[in-house]
Amino acid sequence: MADRYDPTPRTRIRRLPKRASYDHAAVHAVLDAGVLCHVGYVIDGQPYVTPTLYWRHGQRLYWHGSSASRMLRHLKDGVRVCVTVSHLDGLVLARSGFHSSVNYRSVMALGTARLVPEEDKAGVLEDFVERLLPGRWPELRPVTRQELKATTVLWMELQEVSAKIRTGMPIDDAEDYELPVWAGVVPLAAQIGAPQPDPRLDPGTPLPAYLQEVARRGLLQRCGGAAGQER
Amino acid sequence: MADRYDPTPRTRIRRLPKRASYDHAAVHAVLDAGVLCHVGYVIDGQPYVTPTLYWRHGQRLYWHGSSASRMLRHLKDGVRVCVTVSHLDGLVLARSGFHSSVNYRSVMALGTARLVPEEDKAGVLEDFVERLLPGRWPELRPVTRQELKATTVLWMELQEVSAKIRTGMPIDDAEDYELPVWAGVVPLAAQIGAPQPDPRLDPGTPLPAYLQEVARRGLLQRCGGAAGQER
Numbered sequence: 001m002a003d004r005y006d007p008t009p010r011t012r013i014r015r016l017p018k019r020a021s022y023d024h025a026a027v028h029a030v031l032d033a034g035v036l037c038h039v040g041y042v043i044d045g046q047p048y049v050t051p052t053l054y055w056r057h058g059q060r061l062y063w064h065g066s067s068a069s070r071m072l073r074h075l076k077d078g079v080r081v082c083v084t085v086s087h088l089d090g091l092v093l094a095r096s097g098f099h100s101s102v103n104y105r106s107v108m109a110l111g112t113a114r115l116v117p118e119e120d121k122a123g124v125l126e127d128f129v130e131r132l133l134p135g136r137w138p139e140l141r142p143v144t145r146q147e148l149k150a151t152t153v154l155w156m157e158l159q160e161v162s163a164k165i166r167t168g169m170p171i172d173d174a175e176d177y178e179l180p181v182w183a184g185v186v187p188l189a190a191q192i193g194a195p196q197p198d199p200r201l202d203p204g205t206p207l208p209a210y211l212q213e214v215a216r217r218g219l220l221q222r223c224g225g226a227a228g229q230e231r
Numbered sequence: 232m233a234d235r236y237d238p239t240p241r242t243r244i245r246r247l248p249k250r251a252s253y254d255h256a257a258v259h260a261v262l263d264a265g266v267l268c269h270v271g272y273v274i275d276g277q278p279y280v281t282p283t284l285y286w287r288h289g290q291r292l293y294w295h296g297s298s299a300s301r302m303l304r305h306l307k308d309g310v311r312v313c314v315t316v317s318h319l320d321g322l323v324l325a326r327s328g329f330h331s332s333v334n335y336r337s338v339m340a341l342g343t344a345r346l347v348p349e350e351d352k353a354g355v356l357e358d359f360v361e362r363l364l365p366g367r368w369p370e371l372r373p374v375t376r377q378e379l380k381a382t383t384v385l386w387m388e389l390q391e392v393s394a395k396i397r398t399g400m401p402i403d404d405a406e407d408y409e410l411p412v413w414a415g416v417v418p419l420a421a422q423i424g425a426p427q428p429d430p431r432l433d434p435g436t437p438l439p440a441y442l443q444e445v446a447r448r449g450l451l452q453r454c455g456g457a458a459g460q461e462r
Contacts, residue, residue, distance in 0.1 A: 036319045038269040040278035047271035047278050051317035051337050086282035088267045097371050098378040106282050140328050141407050147329040169429045176372050182439050184428040193418030198400045201414050208413050
């Protein structure tokens with residue numbers, strides 16, 4: 001298997017190409033560091049962008065919910081989508097507005113969304129929960145056939161994909177470095193807070209190991225670890 | 232002026248309508264709490280979703296960069312877009328997978344992107360910087376005519392807009408509340424770190440007041456404050 005997605009005219013990054021990457025490792029690292037994606041699709045010529053949870057398994061991206069599901073019920077051949085994942089890592093403050101920027105990691109995946117068939121849904125949803133909070137799925141009240149029916153799960157092949165990443169300090173015009181303007185990076189990151197138990201939870205219920213882990217390491221770091229491994 | 236966006240067949244929220252809001256106040260609060268949006272547009276039937284910085288001024292949403300700019304150079308009448316802003320506020324862990332969810336605030340705005348004319352660009356960019364970091368624009372090396380020419384700024388009218396918000400604890404099936412499954416909310420939030428000065432910055436350069444403020448209050452709270460006021 002190639003370790004790189006072939007850039008196409010649609011995914012080749014023309015603006016600031018030095019920020020681009022098509023390597024599986026780089027793309028998967030960005031995907032596995034997140035939980036929320038933005039799915040783009042078209043109805044009657046109008047684009048729509050729906051935020052939703054996603055997860056990756058090998059060369060497949062999965063998400064569930066309503067985003068393209070109404071369309072998909074009528075279109076057996078699938079729906080053209082763009083799934084974008086982005087992490088805003090910092091404000092990059094240069095000595096001029098023009099060279100100011102942001103640090104970020106993003107992935108854009110173009111392709112065709114398809115429905116996960118009924119018989120595969122339970123396994124795919126288990127995979128989702130276990131990647132996020134390993135050990136939680138077996139604790140949950142088991143999913144019913146009716147609930148599975150009511151859940152739309154979509155997937156697309158990772159094939160036409162690019163990553164775009166900016167890191168580091170501002171790059172100013174040579175003559176601007178002498179100006180007395182504060183320059184640098186203001187870091188931004190997704191942070192996890194202390195788990196808040198449901199008031200209706202029996203106070204004797206212990207905090208599960210996977211939530212202790214999350215509280216210690218942060219959710220997204222967790223995702224970027226084990227969930228990033230191919231299985 | 233009405234204080235509410237009229238829902239249309241395209242923005243009326245059909246799935247979980249109790250989470251919907253069309254009030255200006257609710258929509259603007261979600262918009263003003265963020266800096267990164269996802270812009271959806273269509274080329275040759277293929278949807279694209281580009282992450283980019285945005286800001287709001289009254290009933291206009293602005294963003295800059297390349298997202299729809301290639302198209303716009305050829306289409307004087309504007310480009311159909313969907314701009315989506317979303318904040319992931321927490322994982323909602325129910326006793327079943329089916330009732331598990333996330334807390335979030337999101338806005339979807341449908342409309343037509345247009346170019347900000349050359350003569351208005353400087354003022355619009357000043358507005359952007361001042362909303363994010365009040366006091367920074369006058370400190371910056373002034374923008375040049377050439378830099379303005381190289382910068383594409385887009386805007387759309389806020390007209391066909393909806394917000395969708397979930398807050399609070401999981402809602403489980405009545406019989407599931409007795410199960411010994413940990414349930415509650417794992418909060419997520421965007422956090423700001425300590426400003427990192429450019430190594431090439433004169434060490435005597437003081438940290439500007441707007442960055443001290445950001446370090447104390449957090450960037451996004453700042454946005455939700457002054458930037459949220461109509462002007």
